[in-house]
Amino acid sequence: MKKLSAMFAPRFAIWPTLPPDVHSRSETEWRPFPLNQENCRIFSRARQAICSACKALGLGAGDTILVPAYHHGSEVEALLQAGLNIKYYEIDSALEPDEDTLLPLLDDQVKALYLIHYLGFPQDGSWWRKWCDDRNLLLIEDAAQAFLSTRDERPVGSYGHMTVFCLYKTYGIPDGGAVVSIKPPAPPRLQPVVGYWRILKRHLNWVATKRGEVGLLHALVKPTLAWWKRTNDKPHAEFDMGDPDTPPTVMTIKLLPRLLSKDTAQKRRENYRYLLEHLGEMVPSQFARLPSGACPFAFPLEVQDARLFLERLHRKGVLGLLFWINPHPSLPVDDFPRSRFLRERVLALPVHQELTEQDMRRIVRAVHECRAPLPTEFVAAG
Ligand SMILES: Cc1ncc(COP(=O)(O)O)c(C=O)c1O
Numbered sequence: 001m002k003k004l005s006a007m008f009a010p011r012f013a014i015w016p017t018l019p020p021d022v023h024s025r026s027e028t029e030w031r032p033f034p035l036n037q038e039n040c041r042i043f044s045r046a047r048q049a050i051c052s053a054c055k056a057l058g059l060g061a062g063d064t065i066l067v068p069a070y071h072h073g074s075e076v077e078a079l080l081q082a083g084l085n086i087k088y089y090e091i092d093s094a095l096e097p098d099e100d101t102l103l104p105l106l107d108d109q110v111k112a113l114y115l116i117h118y119l120g121f122p123q124d125g126s127w128w129r130k131w132c133d134d135r136n137l138l139l140i141e142d143a144a145q146a147f148l149s150t151r152d153e154r155p156v157g158s159y160g161h162m163t164v165f166c167l168y169k170t171y172g173i174p175d176g177g178a179v180v181s182i183k184p185p186a187p188p189r190l191q192p193v194v195g196y197w198r199i200l201k202r203h204l205n206w207v208a209t210k211r212g213e214v215g216l217l218h219a220l221v222k223p224t225l226a227w228w229k230r231t232n233d234k235p236h237a238e239f240d241m242g243d244p245d246t247p248p249t250v251m252t253i254k255l256l257p258r259l260l261s262k263d264t265a266q267k268r269r270e271n272y273r274y275l276l277e278h279l280g281e282m283v284p285s286q287f288a289r290l291p292s293g294a295c296p297f298a299f300p301l302e303v304q305d306a307r308l309f310l311e312r313l314h315r316k317g318v319l320g321l322l323f324w325i326n327p328h329p330s331l332p333v334d335d336f337p338r339s340r341f342l343r344e345r346v347l348a349l350p351v352h353q354e355l356t357e358q359d360m361r362r363i364v365r366a367v368h369e370c371r372a373p374l375p376t377e378f379v380a381a382g
Contacts, residue, residue: 008212009317012363014298016352017206018172018199018255027257032148033155034165034180035260042253043188044246046144046164046177047078051244052185053162054082057138064109065140066102068116069327069336070095070343075114075142075164076328077239085109090336095286096123099131112138115160119287119323119348120268120296122151125159138162145169147178148265150293169297171259172206172354173252174198188247195249209359212317236329265295267353271360272296275349278364282371284346298323298348301367306347309370313347316366321348 034040043049054060060083067076069088079086087105092098095118102113113132117123125141132139141160143149147170149156157163157180167176174195179185208214272290276283276299284302300323303309310320323346327333333340349363 011208011317013319014321014350016172017354018202025258037180039184040180043177044175046166047074048244049177049179050078051082053179053181056183056185063111065112067114070339073239073328114140116142117146120146120149122156129159145297148295172202174249176248176252188245190245192247195251264353271351274360275299299351312370318366323348
C-alpha cells in the first residue's frame with residue numbers, strides 16, 4: 001500500500017520546470033548579465049561555449065590552465081578539446097582556490113586560472129582577477145551554476161576575461177550556454193533545432209510536481225529506460241562535447257525573454273533558506289550561510305553515501321543530483337582527497353523558483369524519512 005502511494009507521489013526534479021502559461025506570456029524588458037553585454041554569445045551548451053571561447057582568446061596547444069579538482073567534467077573536456085593542458089589544484093576548506101597551492105603550479109606554460117562558482121555561491125572574482133593580472137594570467141570564471149548571482153552588487157562573472165553560464169539551469173528552457181569574453185568567439189554556425197522534445201519534458205516535469213500520475217507513468221517506463229541505459233552504456237558520455245558550433249534551440253531563444261524575472265534569485269534564496277532552516281544540520285559547512293547576492297542552483301546535503309541516499313529519495317519523488325560523483329577521467333582522484341570526499345558525500349536538492357511552500361515541505365519530509373533507519377524488508381529489497 002505504501003509502495004502504491006509512493007508511486008502516485010508528486011516528483012520534484014532539480015531542473016527548473018516549465019509552467020504551461022509561458023507560451024502566452026509577454027517578453028520582459030530585463031536582460032541580466034551577461035545577456036546585456038554586446039560581447040556575449042549563446043551556444044547550446046556551456047561546454048561548447050568554453051571550447052570556442054578559449055580558442056578565440058588565443059588559448060590552445062602548448063598552454064596550460066589551472067583547474068579545480070572539484071569539477072563537473074564537461075568543462076575539463078571542453079578545455080582539453082580546445083588543445084589546453086590541465087594542471088589540477090585542490091580547493092581549500094571554503095571551496096576556494098588556495099594561493100599557496102597555486103603558486104608552486106605556475107610556470108611559463110600556465111596561461112589561465114579556472115574558477116568555479118559552486119552552486120551559485122560567489123567566489124571573490126575581484127581578488128582573483130587582480131591575482132591573475134599581477135601574473136599575466138587570464139581569469140576564466142565558470143558561472144554555470146551562478147547565472148543571476150551577484151557579489152557586492154556586481155554580477156558574478158563580471159571580473160573574468162571570459163565567463164560561462166548555463167541558462168537552462170536557472171530557467172526551464174531546453175538549453176543555452178552563454179559566454180562573455182574580452183575576445184568573443186563567432187556565434188555558432190549550425191542550424192538550430194526547435195527543441196520540442198525537451199520543452200515537452202520540462203512541461204511534464206512541471207505537471208509531475210502537481211500530479212502524481214506522471215510519476216506513475218515514469219515508474220512504468222522506468223524498466224525500459226533502465227534497459228536502454230544499460231545496453232547503450234557509454235562511460236563518461238555526460239562529458240561529450242557535441243559539435244562546438246551548436247546554437248541554442250529556437251525554443252530557448254523564444255521562451256527565455258518570457259521567463260527572465262527579477263524575482264527568480266529571491267525565490268530561490270527563500271527556498272534555500274527554508275531547507276537551511278529544516279535540514280541545516282546536514283549541509284556541508286561551506287554552504288551553511290547563504291550570501292545575500294547568491295542565486296543558488298541547488299541545496300547540498302552531506303550524507304554517508306550520496307548515491308544510496310539519492311536512490312532512497314528518488315523512491316519518495318525527490319530527484320536530487322549527485323554533485324559530482326564522476327570526475328573527468330584525466331583527474332588523478334587520489335591526489336585530491338577533499339574533492340573526492342565531496343564527490344562521494346554530497347548530493348543536491350531542488351530549490352528552483354517554480355517550487356511552492358508545500359513542495360518544499362514535501363522535500364523536507366522525504367529527507368527526514370530517508371534518514372530514519374530502514375525497515376529490514378526495505379534493506380533486503382534495496
Ligand atoms: C561547473 C560546470 N561547468 C560547466 C558545465 C557544462 O555545462 P553544459 O552541460 O551546458 O555544457 C557544467 C555542467 O553541469 C558545470 O556543472
